[in-house]
Amino acid sequence: MAVDEALARHRLEGEATLRIYRWVRPSLSFGRNQAVEGRYDPHALRSLGVEVVRRPTGGREVLHDRELTYAVVLPAGSPGSPRGIYRAVNGALLDALRALGVRGEIAAPAHRTPPPDAGACFGDPAAGEVVVQGRKLVGSAQLRMGRTLLQHGSLLLDRPSVDLGAVVSVGAAGSPRSGPLASGTTLRELGAGPVSFVEIASTVEAAVAATFGGRWRVAEALTPEEAATADELEPRYLDPLRTWRR
């Protein structure tokens, strides 16, 4: 999360950045403003070996485990363009999925907008998200900082290695079916493969570059400035008081 934010803080004029990564341990990320107090027991999560972090972006919780995570950093333009960028990035991801033999589509507008406290991200596809047969395959969220927009998201490769069903307290903040992966789907379930992480990553890279054109940098290594900012931001993302603040 600190690296994604650092990439956004150091975007160069006329340049866009793509970062693709995966997670060392299963990790639960909360949305920037999501209320999670009473929904999860931090001790139970720790005993499962699940790390917890609060994202800089909006939306609801995501269990990151067997997934490909992408982060794109682009010029934001006006408030209109975040939605345009959302559609465009998801369009690029659809192209990448098609190249992998999966036919996805963009979710139609929902009747109501779920608040950030409404339960897991993969529970309900929001308008404009990538779904396959009505089930969400990619969950994404955005942060607009001045003239820069960060969008990051998770493309689910396989079911997670841990089951959070036993540690989520279901109450006002969610319904019983809204576990961290409720009703989502994965590339494995859709029969894509066998395909390696590296192949999927290069397919996503090619699709994003083809969609947006222009100057793209694939952030395989950070610049010294980005690394310094990421180091500076890291304590904030590791701070449990910030993670559990709501």
Add this chain to the structure above:
Amino acid sequence: MARIPDDLFYTEEHEYLKATDEEGVYQVGVTDYAQGELGDIVFLELPAAGDSFSHMETFGTIEAVKAVSDLYAPVSGEVVAVNDALEDDPSLVNSDPYGAGWMVRMRVSDPSELDALMSPDAYRELVGED
């Protein structure tokens, strides 16, 4: 078509300033165009009364369906009031951006900064509604 009232100041970040009955105190919020482009507002993170900000410093965030955007102080000054009603009902920003959906009231510390803000006509041009 977005409403752009004639009696307000505007910024390139799609915020507005509206004079209040108290001299030097202005109401700040996002424009009708901005709320329309952002979509359904689900959460606002606002400062506390008494906090001070310099020009273009981030004073809060606004979240609309997964997208969080920074809010920028359009002028330097002190926050003298915060619209607590938005905590329970952030959709007021969508339904009444220039009225019940106001965010903070700021006492402007350097009135000359008002001169750098956009007129209604300049803002109409920015959003392509001139």
